[in-house]
Amino acid sequence: MATVELRFSALPEHVRTARLVAAAVARRAGVDEAVLDEVRLAVGEACTRAVGLHQAANVPAPVRVALIEEEKQFSIEVGDEAPRSTPGERVPGAGPEDPEAEGEDEMGLAVISGLVDDVEVTAGENGGSIRMTWPTTS
Amino acid sequence: MDLSLSTRTVGDRTVVEVGGEIDVYTAPKLREQLVELVNDGSFHLVVDMERVDFLDSTGLGVLVGGLKRVRAHEGSLRLVCNQERILKIFRITGLTKVFPIHTSVEEAVAATD
Numbered sequence: 001m002a003t004v005e006l007r008f009s010a011l012p013e014h015v016r017t018a019r020l021v022a023a024a025v026a027r028r029a030g031v032d033e034a035v036l037d038e039v040r041l042a043v044g045e046a047c048t049r050a051v052g053l054h055q056a057a058n059v060p061a062p063v064r065v066a067l068i069e070e071e072k073q074f075s076i077e078v079g080d081e082a083p084r085s086t087p088g089e090r091v092p093g094a095g096p097e098d099p100e101a102e103g104e105d106e107m108g109l110a111v112i113s114g115l116v117d118d119v120e121v122t123a124g125e126n127g128g129s130i131r132m133t134w135p136t137t138s
Numbered sequence: 139m140d141l142s143l144s145t146r147t148v149g150d151r152t153v154v155e156v157g158g159e160i161d162v163y164t165a166p167k168l169r170e171q172l173v174e175l176v177n178d179g180s181f182h183l184v185v186d187m188e189r190v191d192f193l194d195s196t197g198l199g200v201l202v203g204g205l206k207r208v209r210a211h212e213g214s215l216r217l218v219c220n221q222e223r224i225l226k227i228f229r230i231t232g233l234t235k236v237f238p239i240h241t242s243v244e245e246a247v248a249a250t251d
Contacts, residue, residue: 013163041227048161048162107198108196
């Protein structure tokens with residue numbers, strides 16, 4: 001079981017809460033202070049993406065964030081339940097209506113991969129997840 | 139913390155001072171502000187980000203959208219930022235090549251390149 005687990009309705013206003021909780025648990029787990037900003041940003045990006053996917057596919061289920069403290073490492077897994085027709089692809093026709101929002105999903109992933117060395121992105125028929133891992137010092 | 143926005147005119151430039159957190163929840167407010175300015179004929183914008191505590195890709199998207207809008211009117215969008223943690227996000231996304239980033243509002247307002 002995750003050390004701390006968080007579920008929130010797929011609404012933008014809750015992403016900040018997820019960031020704050022994730023940073024607090026990461027600090028407690030012994031993630032370096034200098035890296036906490038990256039943790040905060042990365043988990044925010046992952047949650048933002050999940051909220052977008054749920055809203056685009058009209059998924060009523062909450063977004064799930066698991067904060068996992070392990071030996072010498074700390075992991076965050078952000079799970080969504082938005083179905084993909086093909087793994088890793090957006091549901092056809094479910095893209096954002098605002099053309100300016102286009103590509104933000106990719107930009108979010110670009111930020112995550114730029115920030116986090118150890119990241120695993122999976123997607124399937126029943127949703128996807130982003131798992132990010134950081135080393136801990138204590 | 140929420141997003142705070144204020145605008146002022148300096149010569150032919152409009153300075154937008156942003157404070158707080160720019161994320162998926164607050165970014166639409168910034169987008170509205172930039173759209174409104176362009177619709178009102180302000181095409182040379184300076185976005186002062188010195189009081190921004192947090193910026194994510196949604197915020198970057200809004201800034202890129204703003205840049206597209208002012209460029210359609212041969213305008214400009216300059217950023218003022220000295221905060222390393224904010225600059226890092228521009229760097230890892232390659233957007234430092236897209237936005238002129240200045241160290242002070244005075245420098246951004248005076249820039250003509």
